[in-house]
Amino acid sequence: MVRRxxxxxxxxxxxxxxxxxxxxxxxxxxxVPLQVVIGVDSYTEGTPEARTQLLDALRxxxxxxxxxxxxxxxxxxxxxxxxxGATGIVSVxxxxxxxxxxxxxxxxxxxxxxxxxxVDSRSVGMGLGFAxxxxxxxxxxxxxPAVCADIAAKRAALTSAFFYVDTLEYLRRGGRISSTxxxxxxxxxxxxxxxLVDGKIxxxxxxxxxxxxxxxxxxxxxxxxxxxxVDVAVHHLASLPRAxxxxxxxxxxxxxxxxxxxxxxxxxxGAHAGPGLLGVVVSPRLSS
Numbered sequence: 031m032v033r034r035x036x037x038x039x040x041x042x043x044x045x046x047x048x049x050x051x052x053x054x055x056x057x058x059x060x061x062v063p064l065q066v067v068i069g070v071d072s073y074t075e076g077t078p079e080a081r082t083q084l085l086d087a088l089r090x091x092x093x094x095x096x097x098x099x100x101x102x103x104x105x106x107x108x109x110x111x112x113x114x115g116a117t118g119i120v121s122v123x124x125x126x127x128x129x130x131x132x133x134x135x136x137x138x139x140x141x142x143x144x145x146x147x148x149v150d151s152r153s154v155g156m157g158l159g160f161a162x163x164x165x166x167x168x169x170x171x172x173x174x175p176a177v178c179a180d181i182a183a184k185r186a187a188l189t190s191a192f193f194y195v196d197t198l199e200y201l202r203r204g205g206r207i208s209s210t211x212x213x214x215x216x217x218x219x220x221x222x223x224x225x226l227v228d229g230k231i232x233x234x235x236x237x238x239x240x241x242x243x244x245x246x247x248x249x250x251x252x253x254x255x256x257x258x259x260v261d262v263a264v265h266h267l268a269s270l271p272r273a274x275x276x277x278x279x280x281x282x283x284x285x286x287x288x289x290x291x292x293x294x295x296x297x298x299x300g301a302h303a304g305p306g307l308l309g310v311v312v313s314p315r316l317s318s
Contacts, residue, residue, distance in 0.1 A: 039169035039178050040116035042107060043162035044099065044131050045075040045296050046124045048155045048265065053291075057166030062107055064131065065097040066297040072097065073297065080297040085268055085305075094301040098131040104138035112144045118175035119146040122162045122182045124154040125229035147179035151186040152229035155299060156263035156291070160313040161186035181316065189313040190254045192234065193224045193265075194243045196306030201231060223247065244308060248276060251310045252283050258314045259286040265293060265309040267300045272308060280310075288315060 043049070045063040054061055065072045066080050068087045073080035087094045108119055121139065126132040132150045139146035149165075151158045165182035173181070195201070201224075220236035221243040234250075237243045251262065262280060266273035270292070277292050284290075294300075295307065303309075 038116050038118075039173065039175045040111040040114075040119045041162060041166040041169050041178065042104075042111070042119060042121040042135075043158060044123050046129070046131075046154050046298055047122075047159035047162050048263070048293055048295055048299070049159045049162065050291075050293065053159075053163060054166075057163045058170060059162050059166040060107060060111065062099045062103055064099060064129070064296075064298045066301050067095045067097055068092060075296040075298045081294075081300075084297040084300050088300070088305050094297075096129075096298045096301055098129055098134050101134045101137035104135050105141060108138060108142040108144070108146060112142070117144055119144060120149065120165050120169070120175050120178045120182060121146055122149040122151055122158065122165055122179075122186075124158050125152045125226070126150045127152075127229040128154060128231070145175060147175045149179050149182045149186075150229070151182065153186050153189055153191060153226055155191060155265050155295060155309065156293075156311040157186060157189045157191045157226065157313065159263070160189060160261055160311070164316065185313065185316055188316070189311060191226045191309060191311045192247055192250050192254075193231075193303070193307065193309035194240070194247050195222060195224065195303050196240070197304060198222055200302055200304030223250070240306075244272070244276065247308065247310060248279055248283075251280060251312055254312045255284050255286065255314075257285045259288055260284065261288045261313045261315065262290040263293065263311040263313075264290070265295050265299075265307065265311070267295055267303060267305060267307040269306065269308060270294070276308065276310070 161182040164185040165178040168178045223235045225234045
């Protein structure tokens with residue numbers, strides 16, 4: 031006799047999680063997109079057009095900005111999931127210090143026809159992605175929204191993200207790093223390494239060349255991973271060969287490596303990081 035499921039938890043995240051369509055589908059995670067704005071035109075993150083337009087804007091040094099999903103976009107998604115049979119939702123999003131996306135989800139949750147647990151991952155990219163996937167898998171295993179939200183928050187809190195960018199100028203323009211820090215980096219002609227600290231982008235180290243920056247990035251990942259069971263994501267913007275090389279160099283060095291993925295960031299993260307972005311997310315798995 032097959033027992034009828036009376037409760038079903040749905041999981042929602044946003045497009046800055048950098049999840050592939052396959053990964054999101056396998057974990058039954060719904061993605062709500064942000065927008066990248068170039069001039070007077072807005073493009074939906076995750077579409078080929080958004081990527082093409084952003085790379086063209088970066089090459090031409092045109093300004094690009096980003097826009098959060100509206101509360102109504104989240105509300106419509108929550109209603110659709112409820113109509114599809116969900117009895118509770120976990121909505122996991124990028125750091126509230128980097129975007130108002132979390133705030134939009136909270137506003138929508140207040141009017142949802144079913145309970146919504148909104149989680150600020152304090153992260154971005156696959157730092158958010160790994161947390162959303164963990165929540166999705168827990169939901170598929172029959173866990174309650176509260177448990178799934180707790181799993182997402184714990185996975186995100188354990189995760190570290192390190193980034194190399196050619197210049198801090200794009201982060202300065204978007205208000206993601208202070209003008210003073212950006213000026214110092216430019217004046218010294220250094221290559222900045224950054225990391226996420228409690229949901230904020232902070233300088234980590236300065237090196238003189240991109241080659242040294244990438245070598246140091248590899249060492250930081252190795253030190254952070256240790257012998258723990260970890261999943262790793264290598265992010266890039268229009269730099270696939272360099273990202274694949276970094277992934278190949280990391281594989282034999284990480285004793286507890288679970289899965290390692292290589293993927294291009296979406297247009298929203300690309301707009302703030304600029305060309306030359308290379309990043310690595312190290313996400314320890316939770317103990318069973």
